Amino acid sequence: xxxxxxTIRKMAWFLIPALIVLLxxxxxxxxxxxxxxxxxxxxxxxxxxEGSNQSISIKPVDSxxxxxxxxxxxxxDYMVFYNTDSAGFxxxxxxxxxxxxxxxxxxxxxxxxxxxxxxxxxxxxxxxxLDMGSGGERKDSCSxxxxxxxxxxxxxxxxxxxxxxxxxxxxxAPSDTTGFIQKHQSTFFRNLRGLQWFEEHPIYxxxxxxxxxxxxxxxxxxxxxxxxxxxxxxxxxxLAPQTVHYNLPASAFVSGVKGxxxxxxxxxxxxxxxxxxxxTVGLGNPNGNGGGxxxxxxxxxxxxxxxxxxxxxxxxxxxxxxxxxxxIRLFQLNTPLNTHDPLVLVAANRIWHLTxxxxxx
Numbered sequence: 001x002x003x004x005x006x007t008i009r010k011m012a013w014f015l016i017p018a019l020i021v022l023l024x025x026x027x028x029x030x031x032x033x034x035x036x037x038x039x040x041x042x043x044x045x046x047x048x049x050e051g052s053n054q055s056i057s058i059k060p061v062d063s064x065x066x067x068x069x070x071x072x073x074x075x076x077d078y079m080v081f082y083n084t085d086s087a088g089f090x091x092x093x094x095x096x097x098x099x100x101x102x103x104x105x106x107x108x109x110x111x112x113x114x115x116x117x118x119x120x121x122x123x124x125x126x127x128x129x130l131d132m133g134s135g136g137e138r139k140d141s142c143s144x145x146x147x148x149x150x151x152x153x154x155x156x157x158x159x160x161x162x163x164x165x166x167x168x169x170x171x172x173a174p175s176d177t178t179g180f181i182q183k184h185q186s187t188f189f190r191n192l193r194g195l196q197w198f199e200e201h202p203i204y205x206x207x208x209x210x211x212x213x214x215x216x217x218x219x220x221x222x223x224x225x226x227x228x229x230x231x232x233x234x235x236x237x238x239l240a241p242q243t244v245h246y247n248l249p250a251s252a253f254v255s256g257v258k259g260x261x262x263x264x265x266x267x268x269x270x271x272x273x274x275x276x277x278x279x280t281v282g283l284g285n286p287n288g289n290g291g292g293x294x295x296x297x298x299x300x301x302x303x304x305x306x307x308x309x310x311x312x313x314x315x316x317x318x319x320x321x322x323x324x325x326x327x328i329r330l331f332q333l334n335t336p337l338n339t340h341d342p343l344v345l346v347a348a349n350r351i352w353h354l355t356x357x358x359x360x361x
Contacts, residue, residue, distance in 0.1 A: 029275055033297040038269035042304055042317055048328055048347055051307065051314030055358040058314075061108050061351040067099055068202045069253040069331070069346060075147060076106045078333065079120065079127065081200045099200055101129070103145075106334035108344050108351035112145070112152075121195040121216050128195060128216065128224060130157070142216075142224060159228045160192075160217065166235045181238050189239040191220050194246065202251035210248040217243060252331065253346055256324070257305070259332020261343045265304040265315055268323050272300035299323075305330065310339035312356040 049058040067081040081099050101120050102113035114129055121128040129143040144155045162184070169180045194214025203210055213233065217225040227236060237244040252258055277295040303326040304317050320326035331346040343354040 028277070028295050029273075029297060032295055033299070034273050034275065035270050035299070037271050037273065040271060040302060040317075041266045041269055042315065045304070045315055045317045047318055048305075048316045049352065051316050051354075053312060053314035055356060056307075056309055056312055056314040057353075057355050057357055059353050059355075061353070064108070064351055066253075066346055066349045066351065067200055068198070068251065070198060070251065072103070072147065073124065076334075077111065078104050078106075079122070079198050080104050081120075081198075101198075103127075104333075104351075106344065107342070108333055108346075108353070111150070114143075120198040122198055123195055123218065126222075127198075128155075130216065144224075155224055157216070158223055158225050160225045160232075160236065161228055162232055162235055162239070165232070166238065177238060180235075185239045188219065189236075192217050192225070192240045192243055193219075194243045195224075196246060196248075199248075202254045203248050205250045205255055207250070210250075211245055212248055213245050214243050254329050254331075257330050259330065259345065261308045261332050261336070262330045262345065263306045263308070265306040268301045268303045268320070268326075270299055270323075271302050271319075274298040274300065301326075307343060307345075307354060309343045309354045309356045310336060310341070310359055312358065314354070 045052055049060070051058055063084045065083045065086060067083060069081075070079045071077075072079055080102050082102060083099050085098060098116055100113055100116055101118050103111045105111055117131065119130045121130065125147050127145040127147065129145065131139050131142070140157055141154050142157050143152055145152050164180075164184060166177065166180055169183070170176065173179050195216040195218055197212060197215070215226060219225070227233065233244075257264065275295075275297050277293075279293050299321065301320045301323055302317050303320050304315065306313055306315050318326045318328045328348055329346075333344040333346065333351070334341070336343055339356060339359040345352055345354070
């Protein structure tokens with residue numbers, strides 16, 4: 001009996017500290033976001049592009065990988081940067097080399113395409129393609145694609161010559177920027193406006209780096225301009241404050257679920273907690289802080305989607321790191337008008353056609 005009691009006491013020396021450590025671990029886990037996992041609401045559903053309805057075919061457009069996409073106002077078309085090679089697209093170190101700019105219709109078909117190494121600007125009726133040349137040298141002309149007529153022509157890029165630099169003016173009238181504006185601002189500068197840039201890669205919702213300066217400008221009759229010297233941007237901003245900078249919105253096609261044919265089938269389910277903890281000395285930890293103890297929890301969610309093609313429906317699920325963010329983003333390109341029309345969408349940087357096969361029987 002005494003031996004048994006001694007054994008229990010010895011075990012207690014190990015068990016009690018172990019239980020305390022376990023309790024602290026559990027408390028830290030819940031404090032840092034651990035949640036009891038939900039059940040999978042649709043265990044038979046698979047990940048895109050495997051839908052639940054076998055009568056709906058889901059086919060990608062071959063050799064077409066979408067880098068960025070933006071609707072062209074007033075039309076059913078889209079500006080797109082794309083790559084025809086999967087290896088080139090997924091190689092992030094050099095995928096800009098072969099990215100091409102084009103215009104696609106709502107079915108994802110190319111209407112026109114241009115050679116790589118074009119910088120794209122646009123306004124309400126035009127797309128301006130500027131070839132920077134080898135080594136970044138500036139060209140004195142650009143190509144303009146006119147949206148109403150779908151025609152392309154060459155156009156000169158003129159230089160904005162400021163009547164006087166601010167530094168030179170202030171030598172005569174120190175600290176008098178108001179005098180500089182009053183002396184040199186004219187109708188030309190008041191009517192000048194900047195041309196926005198269509199970037200090769202999308203702006204995500206969490207991206208705070210959205211502020212852009214203007215490089216090309218246009219006047220009331222459509223001439224294209226740029227500054228003769230990039231150091232003159234501040235001076236130009238005084239004479240034409242509307243040309244200083246602009247803020248890019250988040251790109252619609254990577255902002256979640258966009259389109260009447262795409263709906264959320266169920267609220268997302270939390271299915272996994274990935275707990276990371278440890279101690280580092282001086283080299284930083286996965287939280288991005290300095291050395292020391294770290295403890296955090298990453299979640300995995302299941303998102304459930306329903307795609308409607310005419311009267312038919314197919315469903316799938318996809319994992320995601322957040323309750324409101326899946327790893328896949330869905331953007332609908334077209335509006336089907338009858339049961340024979342496909343649903344065309346962008347998902348996982350591909351263009352997909354969903355067709356209800358039973359509608360043709």
